[in-house]
Amino acid sequence: MSTMKILIFSAAITLLVLTSTAAAHFGTVIPxxxxxxxxxxxxxxxxxxFIHPMEGQYMEMEKPKKFGVLHNNxxxxxxxxLVAAKGNSPSQSEKFTYWKxxxxxxxxxxYTFYVEPKPYWEPAEDLFIVHYTKVCVNAFGLxxxxxxxxxxxxxxxxKTRPYGLWTxxxxxxxxxxxxxxxxxxxxxxxxxxxxxxxxxxxxxPSNPFVTQVxxxxxxxxxxxxxxxAGWWGFSALNEAGWKLKKDGVEKGVEIGAVYxxxxxxxx
Amino acid sequence: xxxxxxxxxxxxxxxxxxxxxxxxxKVNIFAYVEGDTGYTESYFPDGKPVEGGTIEVLGxxxxxxxxxxTDQEGLFSFPLPAKDDLTIVINASMGHKSKxxxxxxxx
Numbered sequence: 001m002s003t004m005k006i007l008i009f010s011a012a013i014t015l016l017v018l019t020s021t022a023a024a025h026f027g028t029v030i031p032x033x034x035x036x037x038x039x040x041x042x043x044x045x046x047x048x049x050f051i052h053p054m055e056g057q058y059m060e061m062e063k064p065k066k067f068g069v070l071h072n073n074x075x076x077x078x079x080x081x082l083v084a085a086k087g088n089s090p091s092q093s094e095k096f097t098y099w100k101x102x103x104x105x106x107x108x109x110x111y112t113f114y115v116e117p118k119p120y121w122e123p124a125e126d127l128f129i130v131h132y133t134k135v136c137v138n139a140f141g142l143x144x145x146x147x148x149x150x151x152x153x154x155x156x157x158x159k160t161r162p163y164g165l166w167t168x169x170x171x172x173x174x175x176x177x178x179x180x181x182x183x184x185x186x187x188x189x190x191x192x193x194x195x196x197x198x199x200x201x202x203x204x205p206s207n208p209f210v211t212q213v214x215x216x217x218x219x220x221x222x223x224x225x226x227x228x229a230g231w232w233g234f235s236a237l238n239e240a241g242w243k244l245k246k247d248g249v250e251k252g253v254e255i256g257a258v259y260x261x262x263x264x265x266x267x
Numbered sequence: 268x269x270x271x272x273x274x275x276x277x278x279x280x281x282x283x284x285x286x287x288x289x290x291x292x293k294v295n296i297f298a299y300v301e302g303d304t305g306y307t308e309s310y311f312p313d314g315k316p317v318e319g320g321t322i323e324v325l326g327x328x329x330x331x332x333x334x335x336x337t338d339q340e341g342l343f344s345f346p347l348p349a350k351d352d353l354t355i356v357i358n359a360s361m362g363h364k365s366k367x368x369x370x371x372x373x374x
Contacts, residue, residue, distance in 0.1 A: 038296070038297075038365075038366065038367040038368055039368065106299075107297070108295065108297045108308070108310070140295055140296075140297045140367075141293060141295030141310075141312055141365075142295060142297075142310055142312065142314060143312040143313065144313070144314050
């Protein structure tokens with residue numbers, strides 16, 4: 001092998017190792033604000049992506065299977081309102097599809113937005129990934145609804161009210177699979193480096209800093225204290241009891257329950 | 268300094284003992300228009316209604332146009348006085364106060 005070939009080969013290996021270990025995949029649904037007050041505009045913009053939150057890389061996202069909002073015990077289908085957009089991280093040259101929409105808040109109370117994506121094939125892990133992703137927006141000071149279930153195959157139920165959180169606050173959630181607590185579920189935690197208002201991109205000193213890992217207790221309950229202002233994603237991973245076919249071969253499906261919360265520095 | 272502290276403590280204790288837990292929370296108001304009527308809803312964060320709160324409807328210059336009381340469900344409605352931006356203020360007991368801007372453009 002020539003030196004050049006060795007160089008290219010080792011670069012490719014490095015890239016493979018980096019992409020397969022360093023970054024966790026996260027579904028995201030991020031609103032332009034998560035607290036609507038009487039002084040604000042009642043319109044919020046929402047972006048739905050499939051990315052590596054800390055490292056920033058986008059993955060191509062098909063139009064989700066479901067996208068809706070739960071408010072006042074009523075679910076509203078918002079899927080027809082999603083519009084495709086393109087984006088990437090500074091490290092990517094190609095652009096990837098994500099989804100966005102505007103939503104008009106009309107009443108007080110909590111609005112939980114939820115996404116069920118189409119299964120994403122991940123060759124590096126030889127499985128499909130489906131991240132059921134949620135975020136809560138509070139409107140006009142009525143704090144009702146944030147801990148309601150959507151009824152997704154897997155989801156995180158916040159046990160800490162998921163808005164009005166300071167940096168350093170502890171977030172506690174419960175992982176459900178099939179509506180039941182998921183004992184000892186593994187929860188991955190990542191900071192969204194592209195959080196609006198993030199003053200300096202967080203540079204992890206080594207790989208374990210990229211994705212924090214917490215194991216839930218026997219009731220599926222986990223906690224994590226968030227050390228920086230911006231958006232924090234919690235992703236509880238489990239293997240589905242069902243399989244999907246890739247090129248005629250049955251493959252496993254990773255189901256993730258993802259929840260996003262926003263923290264603000266104490267002034 | 269000391270009398271002020273005692274007075275503050277007194278007020279704090281009063282609100283602890285005389286008011287239900289919900290009144291330790293902030294008062295909120297939400298308002299909207301249907302037809303020629305303005306509707307207001309006043310509530311604590313847990314959804315408990317603010318009963319007997321005073322509602323003031325103010326014009327663009329802060330001038331009071333009308334006043335009323337919230338009912339048992341925390342509701343108060345009024346005939347729209349003007350096609351202007353209106354500020355609606357809820358004033359509950361113990362100085363709990365909140366306001367909502369009802370914009371002309373929202374109607």
